[in-house]
Amino acid sequence: MAHSVPDETKVRFVMKFKFLCGPDRCCAALAEAQLEKRWQGYLIWLLLLPFALAAFLAIGKAGDAFFAGQTTVAADLCAILVVTFLSSVMACVYTSLSGKDPSKNKSVEVKSDEATDASARPSSLNGAVFFLACSLLAGSFQVLYLISYRWFGNFWWLVPALTSIAFSAAMIMVQSKILKQIFPASPLADESMSRRLYEIADQAGFPLVELLHLDSGINMDDKPLFVATIQDRPRVYFTSTVLDNLNSDEISVAFAHELGHAKMNHVFSKLILKYLLVLGKWFIAAQIVSALCGGVSGAFSLLTLLYAVDAVTGAIIPAIEGMYSRYCEKQADLFALELTGDVESFVTAFERLYDVVPGIKARHALIGIYATHPGLDKRIGYARAWKTASRNWEGV
Numbered sequence: 198m199a200h201s202v203p204d205e206t207k208v209r210f211v212m213k214f215k216f217l218c219g220p221d222r223c224c225a226a227l228a229e230a231q232l233e234k235r236w237q238g239y240l241i242w243l244l245l246l247p248f249a250l251a252a253f254l255a256i257g258k259a260g261d262a263f264f265a266g267q268t269t270v271a272a273d274l275c276a277i278l279v280v281t282f283l284s285s286v287m288a289c290v291y292t293s294l295s296g297k298d299p300s301k302n303k304s305v306e307v308k309s310d311e312a313t314d315a316s317a318r319p320s321s322l323n324g325a326v327f328f329l330a331c332s333l334l335a336g337s338f339q340v341l342y343l344i345s346y347r348w349f350g351n352f353w354w355l356v357p358a359l360t361s362i363a364f365s366a367a368m369i370m371v372q373s374k375i376l377k378q379i380f381p382a383s384p385l386a387d388e389s390m391s392r393r394l395y396e397i398a399d400q401a402g403f404p405l406v407e408l409l410h411l412d413s414g415i416n417m418d419d420k421p422l423f424v425a426t427i428q429d430r431p432r433v434y435f436t437s438t439v440l441d442n443l444n445s446d447e448i449s450v451a452f453a454h455e456l457g458h459a460k461m462n463h464v465f466s467k468l469i470l471k472y473l474l475v476l477g478k479w480f481i482a483a484q485i486v487s488a489l490c491g492g493v494s495g496a497f498s499l500l501t502l503l504y505a506v507d508a509v510t511g512a513i514i515p516a517i518e519g520m521y522s523r524y525c526e527k528q529a530d531l532f533a534l535e536l537t538g539d540v541e542s543f544v545t546a547f548e549r550l551y552d553v554v555p556g557i558k559a560r561h562a563l564i565g566i567y568a569t570h571p572g573l574d575k576r577i578g579y580a581r582a583w584k585t586a587s588r589n590w591e592g593v
Contacts, residue, residue, distance in 0.1 A: 260497030
């Protein structure tokens with residue numbers, strides 16, 4: 198059955214909306230591998246961030262001074278509106294900077310002025326909708342912060358932490374349903390390849406694996422091949438990038454790598470880590486608020502201080518997640534090597550993938566901190582080391 202190519206404007210908006218779905222408003226998208234192409238914009242963001250946060254804290258002190266530290270409804274409402282507006286502006290600035298792709302500075306052929314207008318209108322509309330979504334989300338969280346701080350005593354930080362976790366989990370489910378509609382998939386057409394992959398899956402303990410071809414005209418950047426685990430029946434998605442550029446041996450090794458993720462429950466463990474980091478972030482935020490505000494604070498100082506903590510931890514948490522993600526990738530690589538024993542196909546498969554899928558590279562040291570995948574040299578290195586160790590073990 199033929200599938201229509203998804204609307205790229207809709208896809209971009211969904212990907213941009215992912216910015217709102219994490220617990221960190223400022224830097225929620227740092228772990229995305231496509232920042233490899235946008236590192237210059239993010240570097241500018243890092244340089245601007247200290248000055249922006251200093252301005253935030255100054256505005257907080259000025260706001261509380263204006264209202265003489267009162268906790269009236271007018272003071273709270275004014276603080277919520279000001280911080281909501283400023284945080285939404287910061288979110289849009291960050292999105293604009295991180296969205297700059299130096300590789301797209303080349304001239305693009307436009308067939309007509311009408312096509313130009315048609316492409317410009319959705320972009321402007323998406324920008325306005327994104328700002329509105331930021332404002333609604335940020336404003337809701339400001340209200341939540343004030344209520345939890347005023348009503349829940351020393352354990353107030355658990356309220357925004359658990360709310361962020363619940364919101365993130367809900368958005369993951371919503372996104373999965375949306376992406377299924379945008380990116381239709383069909384069973385793998387190559388029957389001989391399917392039989393071979395089913396044999397590998399059976400060896401790995403997954404006799405009910407589903408093999409799907411992601412029939413999409415949109416390039417998946419850093420996801421040429423990925424797995425979604427549903428109980429004991431993982432779904433492995435192959436993009437045309439994998440099927441067109443790898444031979445059967447290389448596809449088998451890449452497939453075994455994805456089964457390694459399913460076998461070791463990496464999707465679940467990454468979510469657990471993410472939510473533990475959210476709890477840790479809010480516990481630290483509570484200690485900072487208690488130390489700097491003495492347990493009593495006006496709305497302006499409280500909200501701007503929480504925003505500053507959110508922004509700083511938003512640059513740290515994705516680095517920790519990236520470190521764990523690289524560890525998971527290494528474990529999945531070793532699982533694929535153990536399952537197939539084919540080191541040469543492993544090496545050539547990743548050499549080709551790193552060549553045709555720039556999203557999984559991390560050439561710049563800045564982005565390497567947030568990279569979700571190890572560098573090609575490291576992957577080849579421990580594959581060779583595994584081969585040497587296997588030979589030594591056989592010789593014993």
